[in-house]
Amino acid sequence: MSFNGEQYPGVVAPSAESQGFRLNHTMLRIKDPEKALAFYTRVFGMQVVRRLDFEEMQFSLYFLAKLEAGDEVPEDDGQRTVWTFSQKGLLELTHNWGTESQDDFAYHDGNAEPQGFGHICFSVPDLDAAVAWFDANDVEYVKRPDQGKMKDVAFVKDVDGYWIEIVEAARLAALGD
CATH class of the missing domain: 3.10.180.10 (2,3-Dihydroxybiphenyl 1,2-Dioxygenase, domain 1)
Known part of the structure; x- marks a missing residue:
């Protein structure tokens, strides 16, 4: 790979310490997971690859991906969690429990x-x-x-x-x- 990025004031060369870093996901907070999941799966063809619930803190994370032919997603929950956090370009939808029933919440x-x-x-x-x-x-x-x-x-x-x-x-x- 010979392209070294466009250069502007403030741009520095990547350090050896940052080798292997990748942008994994972007997180959006959602009011109602049923409606948000319906939108992203129906309209954009995304799939939920992992859901993580945090009962003590009352929230759930839904990780969505636009899977392509040949993507091998592990069946085992733990292995799929590791796989999820090693991908590029995922969408994380975060649902704080109870917001779906609050009419004026946005x-x-x-x-x-x-x-x-x-x-x-x-x-x-x-x-x-x-x-x-x-x-x-x-x-x-x-x-x-x-x-x-x-x-x-x-x-x-x-x-x-x-x-x-x-x-x-x-x-x-x-x-x-």
Whole structure:
């Protein structure tokens, strides 16, 4: 691998001590696991690879992956936990027990003021087909690919209001020029 990353002020070469580090997952807090799991499994085709419950602290973690042909997920719970924490690009949905029954409960999505967290992103093989799929499944849009200044990029919302960017990599070659 000869690519050493784009260079900007503040960028330093990776240290030997960070060898083997990888981004494993992003965590989103969810109000109702049944609704959130239905959304991510139905609309995005993700699978729950591990659920961990923490009864004393009253919360559950659901780790979702977009599994591909050839992925070998262990059947044994302990081995699957180790496998889960060694993957790239998982989505962790954290449910604090009881929030699903609180009518006025909602998490901050990061895009309302004050802004903070912005979004997660899915790359799709065909943006037009993905848009048709989202339309057929009544997915709420923040922005369609033909709207705004940034064309060929869509933003949808999940059931908790978190933004999800949708891109087709092949359409983005000139992005930022």
